[in-house]
Amino acid sequence: MSGVPVRVESVSKTFGSGSAAITAVDDVSIELGGGTVTALTGPSGSGKSTLLHVIGAIESADSGAIVVGDTTITSAGRRELAAYRRHVGFVFQRFHLLPALTARDNVIAPLIPDRRRARGAADRAMELLASVGLAGRENALPSQLSGGQQQRVAIARALIGEPGILIADEPTGNLDSANGTAIVDLLLALNAEHGTTLVIATHDAALASRCGRTVTLADGRILSDTGSATGTEMAVADAL
Numbered sequence: 041m042s043g044v045p046v047r048v049e050s051v052s053k054t055f056g057s058g059s060a061a062i063t064a065v066d067d068v069s070i071e072l073g074g075g076t077v078t079a080l081t082g083p084s085g086s087g088k089s090t091l092l093h094v095i096g097a098i099e100s101a102d103s104g105a106i107v108v109g110d111t112t113i114t115s116a117g118r119r120e121l122a123a124y125r126r127h128v129g130f131v132f133q134r135f136h137l138l139p140a141l142t143a144r145d146n147v148i149a150p151l152i153p154d155r156r157r158a159r160g161a162a163d164r165a166m167e168l169l170a171s172v173g174l175a176g177r178e179n180a181l182p183s184q185l186s187g188g189q190q191q192r193v194a195i196a197r198a199l200i201g202e203p204g205i206l207i208a209d210e211p212t213g214n215l216d217s218a219n220g221t222a223i224v225d226l227l228l229a230l231n232a233e234h235g236t237t238l239v240i241a242t243h244d245a246a247l248a249s250r251c252g253r254t255v256t257l258a259d260g261r262i263l264s265d266t267g268s269a270t271g272t273e274m275a276v277a278d279a280l
């Protein structure tokens with residue numbers, strides 16, 4: 041599946057109410073071209089995770105509109121949202137693997153609600169694990185894998201639904217620099233090969249510098265947006 045575009049229009053999200061209210065995302069508008077790679081940076085608490093969560097429909101926005109591909113997720117019903125979530129890949133800082141399942145079964149796990157798809161997924165899971173460099177480790181439990189290897193399993197799991205967009209929240213935050221670099225190499229290679237739209241929240245300046253675009257948030261608002269060419273514009277520029 042090729043990368044889907046994302047349009048975020050005047051989106052806000054507040055947690056709590058009254059004097060305890062925190063506006064995590066404050067009237068943010070942004071467009072991400074299909075197949076582009078965007079780093080989301082900013083200090084702790086600036087709203088990066090919340091923005092990723094509303095784009096991925098993990099949290100609902102309070103106001104504004106979000107359109108990903110042909111789904112307007114801010115007005116979608118439950119069934120449409122469930123279908124949408126199956127085509128979003130998520131990678132987290134803490135991997136979030138199920139400890140009692142093998143690497144292969146962790147990769148298949150997102151398909152379990154859809155029994156028909158899950159039945160045919162074992163071969164695909166093996167292929168995905170091989171593509172992230174884990175051929176031969178399919179039967180390992182997460183506790184038998186290094187942090188970098190666990191993150192590779194998490195990336196394979198994110199890809200099992202053939203996502204048009206992959207959302208990564210601090211994917212290198214729990215890794216040493218060599219493993220972190222290898223994970224970024226892998227994410228960028230996936231983007232180059234499949235055109236998957238990538239959005240990566242990160243505190244890591246080296247990681248951000250490898251993305252085509254860097255959007256910096258502060259207090260829930262966009263502070264700066266650099267290198268915001270769309271995938272097509274970048275491809276044209278590269279060809280000149």
Ligand SMILES: Nc1ncnc2c1ncn2[C@@H]1O[C@H](COP(=O)(O)OP(=O)(O)OP(=O)(O)O)[C@@H](O)[C@H]1O
Nearest residue numbers: 055056062064082083084085086087088089090091
């Ligand atoms: N579920 C929640 N309930 C209450 N407040 C929340 C919740 N989630 C986030 N917040 C608050 O919203 C603000 C933005 O948080 P968010 O996690 O989006 O920031 P971030 O930029 O991702 O931070 P970090 O880099 O530390 O992960 C913070 O003030 C945070 O405390």
